[in-house]
Amino acid sequence: MGLDPPPGCNLSIMKMESLHHHFCKVNSMLYSGWESLRKVRVTPNTPTNSSLSKQSLAYLQASRQYIKELKSSSEDDVIKMQPGSSETRVVCSFSNSLCIFSSIHPFASLLSNACYLIFLILAPYPVENFFPDILLHSLPDGLRDDLIVRVLDSKGQYCGHALAQVVSLADDPGDKLRWWLLYREPEHELVGRVQLYIHYSTSQEENNLKCGSVAETVAYDLLLEVAMKIQHFQQRNLLLHGPWKWLVNEFASYYGVSDAYTKLRYLAYVMDVATPTEDCLTVIHDLLSPVKGYNKHKLSHQENRILGEVEDQVQQILIEIFENYKSLDESSPSGMMSVYKAATGAPAPALVPAIKLYNLLHDILTPEIQQKLCGYFQAAAKKRSRRHQAETDEFILSNNDGALMDPTTLSMSYQKMKTLILGIKKEIFTDIEIHKQNILPSFIDLPNLSAPIYSLDLCRRLRAFLVECPPPGPSPPVMELVIATADFQRDMSSWNIKPIKGGIEAKELFHSYITSWIEEKRHSLLDSCKQDKDWRRRGTTRKYRRRFGK
Known part of the structure; x- marks a missing residue:
């Protein structure tokens, strides 16, 4: 057949009053039959692993069944005009009566993996005489969608289909009335064309309605x-399994709930009970990673809102992990140590997925992001340092005069300061071991990041302690503290820790005290020698008198 429209499609020979009358009558009748039409449901019985040809056959069978039920429900609402009349034109408003399927609907998934809107139109006559105008009120998912108009005759037989690309509609929105070629598949035979009046417009709110209807998501x-x-x-x-997992997945697939929405909604529930543990962080990463791969402009308003809330919650739990990376405990229900413990020398298992999540949320190459991540680990070092120093607060914050302490209390205070130095040394050693595991980004030199904090805090604490409790002399507890301080300084150098201005310097800390001890000892020795000299002189005089005296 030719591609020009038949004489019956000439709108100029039809009076506008008659056109308006038919349009209103059809619209009224179709609306009145909507309650019965909306109850029509078709469930395609298609094997899960069926081939594309079997899927297409199942789709066509489901379409025919739908057409039959549609015809029986609305045969009084269909306007048929005489084929011999010169005024052979059907004007229909399908704003509520068209069967609209999207790519996430089971019927559409049988056809292809692409994104489609499928319109099934009941033609009153063979396709050669059917050229409807369609007033379309619909919302395609995006410019990548196709609008497929399938035309069937009054017996429900497939006549052909026209494919309208949404991108072509968006390119020229002013051209609303167009002719589209009709093809019969699978021969791809050109059988005619159909005229569609399509008004396409978008808004930010409409573009965000892509995750399914409100009823479906609820x-x-x-x-x-x-x-x-x-x-x-x-x-x-944290994970569903068995029949319930299958049921939830099948429900989302059948009713067109988007993959992004299902993952984000599940993530929202996970974040409500999230803990800084390896298994929890792995689940979060596995759910969030595919969603982060989507373009935010392709997500619905609801999905973007949930994504923003989830990202904020994930960021908070990551900060908690980085600022407490030595206090994580996989065996604890909360994921954190309930009681403070010394560093173990091994990295927590949760650090690996935490770094992956941080990379997922942020551009790790950005200097600002790098600085923030370093800041979290520095905050962790400050917390650990403060926790160690708390054991010696009683000797610094008390108003007792250290010089008046009894020997036992003084000895105990110096032993605690030695323990403080050994604890800080173990913290730095643990950072070195974590750094060797290569689980942190390359720009983080953890030992050189934390060591200055530990060294400066320790140096200030030692200074304050020596002022409050000056060493009375080179007693065993005092000498042990001096040796521990010197060993700390030596280890920092052997571990390739960069020089720290204001850090631990054993000589600077104890030089004045050691000099004082030496001076006191010198004076003591001089006094002892003087006394011995006087004793010897007196002893010699007595011997002389006994020998030569009278």
Whole structure:
């Protein structure tokens, strides 16, 4: 057949009053039959692993069944005009009556993996005489979508289909009335064309309605909550399994709940019970990683909102991990040590997925992001240092005169200061071991990042302690502290820690005291020698008198 429209499609020979009359009548009748039409449902029985040809056959069978039920429900609403009349034109408003499927609907998934909107139109006559105008009120998912208009005759037989690309509509929105070629598949035979009036417009709000209808997402949320409750979803049981996992996935697939929404909604529940543990962080990363791969402009408003909330929560738990990376405990329900413990020398398992999540949320190459991450580890070093120093606060903050302390208390205070030095040394050693594991970004030199903090704090604490409790002399507890301080300085050098201005310098800390001890000892020895000399002189005089005296 030719591609020019038949004479019956000439709008100029049809009076506008008659056109308006038919349009209003059809629209009224179709709207009145909507309640019955909306109850029509078709469930395609298609094997899960079926081939594309079998899927297409199942789709066509489901379409035919839908057409039959549609015809029986609305045959009184279809306007048929005489084929012999010169005024052979059907004007229909399908704003509420068209069967609109998207790519996430099961029927559309049988056709292809692409994104489609499928319109099934019941033609009153063979396709050669059917040229409807369609007033379309719909919302495609995006410019990549295709609008497929499938035309069937009054017996539900497939006549052909036209494919309208949404991108072509968006390129020229002023051209609303167009002719589209009709093809019959699988021969791809040109059988005619159909005229469509399509008004395409977008807004930010409309572009965000891509995750399914409100009813579908609410129903999905309810189902997910039930599944989690039955399977005892909690901090250490974060994954669904078995029939409930299958049911939730099938529900989302059948009712068109987007993959991004399902992952984000699940993430929202996970973040409500999230702990700084390896298993929890791994689940968060596995769910969030695919969503971060989507373009935010392609996500719905609801999905972007949930994503923003989840990212804020993930950021907070990451900060908690980095600022407490030596206090993490996989065996604890909360993921954190309930009681303070010394550094173990091994990195916490949660550090690896935490770094992956941080890379997922941020551009790690940005100097600002690098500085923030370094700041978290420095904050952790300050916390650990302060916790160590708390053991010696009683000797610094008390108003007792150290010189008046009894020997036992004084000895105990020096032993605690020695323990402080050994604890700080172990902290730095643990940072070295973590750095050797290569689990942190290359720009983080953890030992050189934390050592200055530990060294400066330790130096200030030692100075304050020596002022409050000056060493009375080279007693065993005092000498042990001096040796521990010198060993700390030596180890820092052997560990290739960069020189720290204002850090631990054993000579500077104890030089004045050692000099004082030496001077006191010198004076003591001089006094002893003087006394011995006087004694010897008196002893010689007595011997002389006994020998030569009278």
